[in-house]
Amino acid sequence: xxxxxxxxxxxxxxxxxxxxxxxxxxxxxxxxDGMVLQQQSSVVIWGSTDxxxxxxSIKTSWNGKSYKGTADDTGRWRLKIETPESGGPYKLxxxxxxxxxxxxxxxxxxxxxxxxxxxxxxxxxxxGDPVIGSLDAIVTSENPEIRxxxxxxxxxxxxLRNCKGEWQQASPETVPEFSAIxxxxxxxxxxxxxxxxxxxxxxxxxxxxxxxxxxxxAKPYKELPEVRNSSILYNGMLNPIVGYGIRxxxxxxxxxxVDAPDLYMQLFPSLVADxxxxxxxxxxxxxxxxxxPFKYHYKGDEQKxxxxxxxxxxxxxxxxxxxxxxxxxxDVGDSLTIHPMQKEAVGNRFAYLALGKIYGKxxxxxxxxxxxxxRIEGNTAIxxxxxxxxxxxxxxxxxxxxxxxxxxxxxxxxxxQWGKDMQTLVVYSSQVASPVAVRYAxxxxxxxxxxxxxxxxxxxxxxxxx
Numbered sequence: 001x002x003x004x005x006x007x008x009x010x011x012x013x014x015x016x017x018x019x020x021x022x023x024x025x026x027x028x029x030x031x032x033d034g035m036v037l038q039q040q041s042s043v044v045i046w047g048s049t050d051x052x053x054x055x056x057s058i059k060t061s062w063n064g065k066s067y068k069g070t071a072d073d074t075g076r077w078r079l080k081i082e083t084p085e086s087g088g089p090y091k092l093x094x095x096x097x098x099x100x101x102x103x104x105x106x107x108x109x110x111x112x113x114x115x116x117x118x119x120x121x122x123x124x125x126x127x128g129d130p131v132i133g134s135l136d137a138i139v140t141s142e143n144p145e146i147r148x149x150x151x152x153x154x155x156x157x158x159x160l161r162n163c164k165g166e167w168q169q170a171s172p173e174t175v176p177e178f179s180a181i182x183x184x185x186x187x188x189x190x191x192x193x194x195x196x197x198x199x200x201x202x203x204x205x206x207x208x209x210x211x212x213x214x215x216x217x218a219k220p221y222k223e224l225p226e227v228r229n230s231s232i233l234y235n236g237m238l239n240p241i242v243g244y245g246i247r248x249x250x251x252x253x254x255x256x257x258v259d260a261p262d263l264y265m266q267l268f269p270s271l272v273a274d275x276x277x278x279x280x281x282x283x284x285x286x287x288x289x290x291x292x293p294f295k296y297h298y299k300g301d302e303q304k305x306x307x308x309x310x311x312x313x314x315x316x317x318x319x320x321x322x323x324x325x326x327x328x329x330x331d332v333g334d335s336l337t338i339h340p341m342q343k344e345a346v347g348n349r350f351a352y353l354a355l356g357k358i359y360g361k362x363x364x365x366x367x368x369x370x371x372x373x374x375r376i377e378g379n380t381a382i383x384x385x386x387x388x389x390x391x392x393x394x395x396x397x398x399x400x401x402x403x404x405x406x407x408x409x410x411x412x413x414x415x416x417q418w419g420k421d422m423q424t425l426v427v428y429s430s431q432v433a434s435p436v437a438v439r440y441a442x443x444x445x446x447x448x449x450x451x452x453x454x455x456x457x458x459x460x461x462x463x464x465x466x
Contacts, residue, residue, distance in 0.1 A: 036198025043245030108196030117205030154236035184347025217274030248285030293333030330448025368456035391422035
């Protein structure tokens with residue numbers, strides 16, 4: 001053998017030995033430069049190495065501490081690290097003998113945003129649906145402490161381990177493709193809390209609630225004819241991010257399930273319980289948007305499929321889902337599109353919930369008036385509400401959309417007067433001598449007119465269960 005051939009053989013052997021002696025770390029896209037980690041928490045970092053059973057360590061630059069673990073027999077590993085108060089940028093050093101680094105890491109508040117097209121709607125709008133205020137929002141968006149990771153839309157029959165996406169910081173170049181609701185929520189949180197905010201956005205237009213449930217979560221409902229394509233979005237978009245450290249979740253979905261409101265009242269709480277079990281961090285806050293008024297059905301079909309029943313189901317879920325909250329959108333609906341243009345109002349209302357319920361901010365209400373009870377006095381019905389703050393208001397516009405019925409169950413348009421100190425409503429009609437029930441905006445589409453004095457709207461409601 002010639003001398004140069006011997007040298008080449010020795011080099012090949014040497015490189016082989018080196019590669020055998022050092023494993024290779026692979027990280028999901030979630031764990032990459034620019035990521036945001038939940039502050040003051042025990043967060044999970046996971047990945048894989050090409051050698052089973054090897055030792056893996058993570059060293060954090062904020063305190064120089066190392067966390068150690070061992071890859072399983074497939075090379076997969078998971079480690080928990082402790083995060084400090086908000087700050088950064090920091091660096092993570094991950095090693096299995098060969099080091100890799102994650103740079104520009106911020107510590108702050110992390111929220112998951114999920115649902116269907118209204119959550120997926122971008123700041124720049126799309127499909128002929130504009131977002132009011134988008135230009136100013138984009139122009140003023142430069143902020144390296146607001147970041148978003150958008151999960152690529154994907155349906156799968158089996159759970160995926162990884163997804164495509166990248167962390168992007170807010171700027172005029174990136175914000176046009178941010179979830180509008182996620183961005184406006186993050187912007188308000190940052191404005192008040194002055195800490196980095198990370199949003200993980202995973203939504204899919206037209207999706208039904210069952211598509212976001214895991215195989216285990218959807219199993220009790222698999223044989224029901226109304227349940228279709230269960231788990232396909234959980235598998236493709238949620239499973240790869242389950243376990244990432246979050247403070248809570250924002251959810252905007254329900255339009256695709258208006259055909260089965262009673263079933264939704266079972267599926268939605270089951271989804272929340274399913275996700276909380278998968279995440280394993282307790283009953284994290286789960287806030288959701290009530291679907292906005294829209295003409296979901298053709299004329300003549302309203303009584304059979306009235307989307308007000310789905311809004312009612314969502315309102316009832318407040319009592320079925322612990323640590324939940326609901327933003328009402330009765331005033332932003334649009335008869336011509338299922339995608340309301342006022343996404344900033346939605347994001348801000350989510351923020352009011354979080355700021356008041358989670359972050360301890362005081363001095364303001366977190367929700368609009370909630371129907372409490374009815375009292376009959378002669379030919380009038382008195383309506384009582386919770387969450388009225390300093391009183392009820394219609395902002396000096398007529399109180400419309402109220403109907404009243406007697407025991408014959410026939411509803412007639414009602415007149416409405418303000419009760420004492422603007423705390424109650426007095427409802428009546430000359431056509432109903434002995435009222436029994438009242439409904440408000442209980443139809444597919446009607447512009448809401450009832451608010452508390454903070455400007456947060458009341459949900460559509462009915463006092464009957466007919």
